[in-house]
Amino acid sequence: MALTCGIVGLPSVGKTTFFKILTGANVSVGTYADQANVEIANIPDWRIDWFKELYQPKKTTYAQLQLIDIPGLKTDGGSRDFLSQVGKADALVHVVRAFSDEQVFHINSDVNPMRDLDTVNSELLLADLQLVETRIERIKSTKKITLEMENELGIMEKIKEGLEQETMLSNMALETEMSELIDQMNFVTDKPMIVVINIDEDQLHDGYQQQDDLLHYCRENNIFMLEICAQVEMEINELPKEEREEFLSDLGINEPGILRLAATIYDTLGLISFLTVGKDEVRAWPIRVGLNAKQAAGKIHSDIARGFIRAEVVAFEDFYRVGSTEAVKEQNLQRLEGKEYIVKDGDVMNFRFNV
Numbered sequence: 001m002a003l004t005c006g007i008v009g010l011p012s013v014g015k016t017t018f019f020k021i022l023t024g025a026n027v028s029v030g031t032y033a034d035q036a037n038v039e040i041a042n043i044p045d046w047r048i049d050w051f052k053e054l055y056q057p058k059k060t061t062y063a064q065l066q067l068i069d070i071p072g073l074k075t076d077g078g079s080r081d082f083l084s085q086v087g088k089a090d091a092l093v094h095v096v097r098a099f100s101d102e103q104v105f106h107i108n109s110d111v112n113p114m115r116d117l118d119t120v121n122s123e124l125l126l127a128d129l130q131l132v133e134t135r136i137e138r139i140k141s142t143k144k145i146t147l148e149m150e151n152e153l154g155i156m157e158k159i160k161e162g163l164e165q166e167t168m169l170s171n172m173a174l175e176t177e178m179s180e181l182i183d184q185m186n187f188v189t190d191k192p193m194i195v196v197i198n199i200d201e202d203q204l205h206d207g208y209q210q211q212d213d214l215l216h217y218c219r220e221n222n223i224f225m226l227e228i229c230a231q232v233e234m235e236i237n238e239l240p241k242e243e244r245e246e247f248l249s250d251l252g253i254n255e256p257g258i259l260r261l262a263a264t265i266y267d268t269l270g271l272i273s274f275l276t277v278g279k280d281e282v283r284a285w286p287i288r289v290g291l292n293a294k295q296a297a298g299k300i301h302s303d304i305a306r307g308f309i310r311a312e313v314v315a316f317e318d319f320y321r322v323g324s325t326e327a328v329k330e331q332n333l334q335r336l337e338g339k340e341y342i343v344k345d346g347d348v349m350n351f352r353f354n355v
Contacts, residue, residue: 003286004066005265006089008082010116011072011107013097014198014230019069021230021237021258027069036085037069043262043284047275047316047346051282054324061283063273065265073120074107083127083188091192091268093261094120098208099200099229113197114210117217121168124188129163131187132156155181163189171221192268195225196261204229204251224264228257272345275316276300287343294339297351307355311337316346 007015016029016037023039042062052060070085086092097106098113108115139145139153155178162172168189169182182190195218199208204227218225236244236256248256266286273284274296285299293313298305318333328334343349 003090003269003271004068004088005091005093005269006068006070006086007093007095008070008086008120009072009095010097010119011074012104013072013095013116014099015072015095016069017230017234018093018095018196018198018228018258018261019067021233022262023067034071034081036071039067039069040064041067041262043266043273043286044259045273045284047320048282048284050320051275051277055277055279055282057277057279057282059281059283061281063266063271063284063286065269065286072107073123079123079127082123086124086127086188086191087186089191091194091265093194093196093265095196095198096214098197098203098210098227099231101200111209113208114213114217117195117214121189122166125163125166125168128169128187128189129160131185132160132163135185136160152181168193168221193223194261194264194268195223197225197227198230199227201229201232201251203227204232204253224268226257226261226264228261233258272343274343274345274347274349276350277348291343292339293337293341293343293349293351296343296349297353300351303355304351304353307353308339309352309354311339311341312350312352313337313341314348315344316348319348 007019009015016027019025019037019039020027020029022041025037025039027037042064045062048060048062068085068089070082073079073082094117096113096117097111100111136153136156139149139156142149145153158178159169159172159182162169169187170190170192174182195214197208197214215225232251233256236247237258239247244256248254270289271286272289273286276283276285285296287296287299293311294305294308297308297311312334313336314328314334319328322328322331322333
C-alpha cells in the first residue's frame with residue numbers, strides 16, 4: 001500500500017496549487033471544493049534523470065507517493081470531514097498563507113499566518129484530546145480493570161496532559177511502550193508534519209509578517225518549515241526545461257521550491273530509494289529506512305526475495321563519479337552483499353536469485 005501525504009490548511013491558502021504542481025493533476029484552483037483530490041505524485045530525483053540520459057531506457061519510473069488535497073478547514077464548523085481525510089494520511093503538509101493579494105479572499109478577512117497555523121493545529125489537538133478522553137472514560141467505566149488497562153490508563157492520562165498544554169503527540173517524549181500503543185490508535189497529531197509558508201514574489205527577498213515567530217514556533221516544535229511561492233512555482237512549472245534555470249537565476253533561487261517540498265515529504269515519511277538501471281528501465285524503488293537487501297528485493301517481486309542469493313550493489317556516488325557501466329566494472333566498484341545488508345539511499349542494485 002502506497003504511503004499517503006495529506007495537504008491541509010484553511011481555504012484559499014494555496015493547497016490545491018501545490019497539489020497540482022506536485023501531481024500534474026487537472027484540478028481547478030481557487031474554488032471551494034467539498035471533496036478531496038487524490039492523485040499519485042512522482043518524486044523528482046536528479047539521479048534518475050542522470051541515468052535516463054546515460055541509458056536512454058524504454059521506460060523511466062520515479063518513486064511515487066499518494067497525495068490528498070484535503071478541502072480547507074472551515075472555521076464555522078464542518079471539521080468532521082476534514083479530520084476524516086487527515087486520518088487517512090501518513091504525513092501532513094500544512095500550507096499557511098503569508099502572501100498578500102486583495103483578489104484572493106481570506107476566510108478570516110486578513111492575513112495572519114501565526115493565527116491560521118494555530119487554528120488548524122488547534123483543531124488537530126482537539127480531535128486527539130477527544131479521542132483520549134473517550135478512551136479514558138471507557139477504561140474507567142469498565143467493571144473489572146486489568147493491569148494492562150491500568151497501564152494504558154496511565155499512558156492516556158499523560159497524553160491528555162500534554163495535549164491540554166497544546167503539545168502535539170509527535171513532539172512528546174514518550175517511552176517505547178507508549179509509542180506502541182499510540183500506533184494502534186489513529187491520532188492525528190502523531191503524524192509527521194511539514195509547514196509550508198506560501199509567500200508572494202516580493203516576500204522571497206523582503207520577508208513577511210510574523211516570519212520570526214513562525215520560525216521560532218516550528219523550531220520549538222520540531223516541525224520542518226519551508227517558504228515557497230506557489231505562484232512562482234506555477235510559472236516555473238509551465239516553462240520549457242531549458243528556460244527554467246535562467247528564470248530561477250533572475251529570481252535568485254537555487255532550485256524550485258517544489259523539489260525541496262517533494263524531497264522533504266519523502267524524508268519525513270522515512271523513505272529512501274534504491275535504483276535499478278538498464279536499457280529496459282531506469283527506476284527508483286521507495287522503501288522504508290532500515291530494510292535489508294532481501295526485503296528490498298521483495299519490493300520488486302516476491303519471487304526475487306524468496307529465491308534471493310546475492311545483491312550486486314554500487315553506490316550512486318561511485319557510479320556518478322566514474323560515469324559509465326564499463327568504468328564501474330573496470331574499477332571493481334560493484335560489490336556482492338548478502339540478504340542482511342541494510343540498503344542505503346541511492347544504492348544501484350541488481351539481485352541474483354533462483355526459484
